[in-house]
Amino acid sequence: MNKNLIEQQLLDLGIISENSLEEYFPSVRDRNDISVLRCKNSGVIFLSKTDHINLSYYENKVSFRIGHELDRKVAIRVGQEDARRRADSLGNLLLNKKWLDVGSGVGAVLDLLRPMAKEIVAVELQDNIRKELISAGYRAYSTIEEVEDGNYDVVSLFHVFEHLVNPIDTLKLIKERLNTNGKIIVEVPHARDFLFDFLDCESFKKFTFWSEHLILHTRESLRLFLKEAGFSKVEIIGVQRYPLANHLYWLKNGAPGGHHHWNFLSSNELNIAYENKLASLDKTDTLMAIAEP
Numbered sequence: 001m002n003k004n005l006i007e008q009q010l011l012d013l014g015i016i017s018e019n020s021l022e023e024y025f026p027s028v029r030d031r032n033d034i035s036v037l038r039c040k041n042s043g044v045i046f047l048s049k050t051d052h053i054n055l056s057y058y059e060n061k062v063s064f065r066i067g068h069e070l071d072r073k074v075a076i077r078v079g080q081e082d083a084r085r086r087a088d089s090l091g092n093l094l095l096n097k098k099w100l101d102v103g104s105g106v107g108a109v110l111d112l113l114r115p116m117a118k119e120i121v122a123v124e125l126q127d128n129i130r131k132e133l134i135s136a137g138y139r140a141y142s143t144i145e146e147v148e149d150g151n152y153d154v155v156s157l158f159h160v161f162e163h164l165v166n167p168i169d170t171l172k173l174i175k176e177r178l179n180t181n182g183k184i185i186v187e188v189p190h191a192r193d194f195l196f197d198f199l200d201c202e203s204f205k206k207f208t209f210w211s212e213h214l215i216l217h218t219r220e221s222l223r224l225f226l227k228e229a230g231f232s233k234v235e236i237i238g239v240q241r242y243p244l245a246n247h248l249y250w251l252k253n254g255a256p257g258g259h260h261h262w263n264f265l266s267s268n269e270l271n272i273a274y275e276n277k278l279a280s281l282d283k284t285d286t287l288m289a290i291a292e293p
Helices: 005-012 055-059 072-078 080-094 108-113 127-135 167-177 202-208 219-228 244-253 268-280
Strands: 021-025 036-039 045-047 098-102 119-123 139-141 152-158 178-189 232-239 286-292
Touching (some): 005 045, 005 167, 072 080, 072 108, 080 108, 080 152, 080 178, 098 167, 127 139, 167 178, 167 219, 178 219, 232 268
Parallel strands (some): 098 119, 098 152, 119 139
Antiparallel strands (some): 021 036, 036 045, 232 286
16 A cells, blocks of 8 residues: 555654544545545644656656646636736735746746846746746756755745645755744745634635645644744744635635625735734635744
């Protein structure tokens, strides 16, 4: 029987115990042979197996990460909202800095911050996307190990960490490439997402649980993973990617895209207030950690 590598790391760190686990959902959206497990004590959510994911799985994918589009310009437009949010919130942190982005996808946020950063280097496993990044003028590698130079000021992983079978080993590789005053930014989906953790929205569970998302972290589990890899001064904030209109649409129609279909229910003030309320309840859909080596 193949070992569940994520489960083993959670056990080793004392985040879960074998008798604290329950089946949270019977399957993921793209595979019926994988169930979703949850620790009743910590709240961490992870998949029943991990042996379906390895480096070659991602290397052999041919679609772009964002929107599954084969045209980079189209894929960038699809992911523009997230890219703009990240650029707005992290721009000052990256000003005149040497920046390594791991799992860059089509590089939408790289394009936005290119005028501000001193240097940008990308890591992207998918061959066709990496070639597009190189064509766009970026230095890009397929793995972190290939990045031989160090002394980076910032290393980021935007919705990448949950895809990794050996996340702590990856964090250690990143730490080796940061300078002594550097920072790592890790953005991940949250195990206490309001839509399934409080509203118990079945249609959203069927949609959001996916074979590539091996783990959904809580604040504490994310902190412990970073500390195990040698990071300190860990700050974690709640981020809400999808506004109230999106949640209301899920509850009425059981489908995604409500923030577009019902954008008349959104305003900047309302979206900020909703994010702040969910953050105060620890129910945002996303966590962002910033830590130092």
